[in-house]
Amino acid sequence: QVQLVESGGGVVLRGRSPRLSCAASGFIFSSHAMHWVRQAPGKGLEWVAVISYDGSNEYYADSVKGRFTISRDNPKNTLYLQLSNLRDDDTAIYYCARDRAGTVAGIDSWGQGALVIVSS
Amino acid sequence: DIQMTQSPSTLSAFVGDRVTITCRASQSISNWLAWYQQKPGKAPEVLIYRASTLESGVPSRFSGSGSGTEFTLTVSSLQPDDFATYYCQQYYTSPFTFGPGTKVDV
Numbered sequence: 212q213v214q215l216v217e218s219g220g221g222v223v224l225r226g227r228s229p230r231l232s233c234a235a236s237g238f239i240f241s242s243h244a245m246h247w248v249r250q251a252p253g254k255g256l257e258w259v260a261v262i263s264y265d266g267s268n269e270y271y272a273d274s275v276k277g278r279f280t281i282s283r284d285n286p287k288n289t290l291y292l293q294l295s296n297l298r299d300d301d302t303a304i305y306y307c308a309r310d311r312a313g314t315v316a317g318i319d320s321w322g323q324g325a326l327v328i329v330s331s
Numbered sequence: 332d333i334q335m336t337q338s339p340s341t342l343s344a345f346v347g348d349r350v351t352i353t354c355r356a357s358q359s360i361s362n363w364l365a366w367y368q369q370k371p372g373k374a375p376e377v378l379i380y381r382a383s384t385l386e387s388g389v390p391s392r393f394s395g396s397g398s399g400t401e402f403t404l405t406v407s408s409l410q411p412d413d414f415a416t417y418y419c420q421q422y423y424t425s426p427f428t429f430g431p432g433t434k435v436d437v
Contacts (some may be wrong), residue, residue, distance in 0.1 A: 242418065247429075248429075255367075255377065255416075255418065255429060255430075255431050256367070256420075256429040256432070257429065258426060258427045258428060258429060259419070261337070261425070261427065270425035270426070270427075271425075271426070272426045273332065273426060296414055300415050305377075306374055313421050313423075315427065316375070316380075316422070317363075317365045317380040317381070317420075317422050318365065318367075318377060318420070319377050319380070320377075321376070322347045322374065323372040323374050324374055
C-alpha cells in the first residue's frame, strides 16, 4: 500500500535552512505529482507546493514562493522541501501528499506529517 | 488566487442526522474540487474528488455535488466516526487553495 514517511522536522533556528524529506513506497513514485501541505498548530490546511511527476513543473503558495523549494529524486523515491528565510508563521506540521496523477488531479494519499518549529 | 469559503464553520449534530457542508469558490473551478476529512492528531483523508466521485473505500453515506463555484458535501446518516473537521480544496489552478474547514461535533 502507499506509504509516505516524512523526516527532517524538529526545532529549527530562524537563520537555518532545513530540508524535509518524504520517503515514498508502495507505488510507482515517478508516475505521480507530489505535494507539500502544512498545518499550523490549531489551524486549517494550507497548500504549500507541488511538483510534477518528472520534476519539470513546480508551483508554490504565495506565502512560501522564493523561500521554499520543492524537488524530487525519482530513483530514490524521495520528495524534498528545502526551507529557507524561515519565519515564526512557518511553524507547522508539514505533510507530504501524493497526487492521483502525474500532473495535478487531486491528492489521494497523505503522510503522517513532520513538525517544524521555528525558533529564534 | 482563488479563495475558498466553507459554511458553516462549526456544525453540531447527532448520530443519524443528515449533514450538509457548503464550499464556495471565488471563481469557477469546474468540478476540480476535493473533500477531505481530518480527525484530531491525524493526517487528512480524501473522501471525494472531481466534486462528486467517491474515493475507494469511503462509505457510501458520503456524497458530493456541485460544479462551477458552489459545492456540497453530504453525510446521509452521521455516524460516531464522522465527527471530524472537513476541508474542501480546489485543484483547478495554482495555488491549490483549501477552504477554512468545517468542524462537525456533537
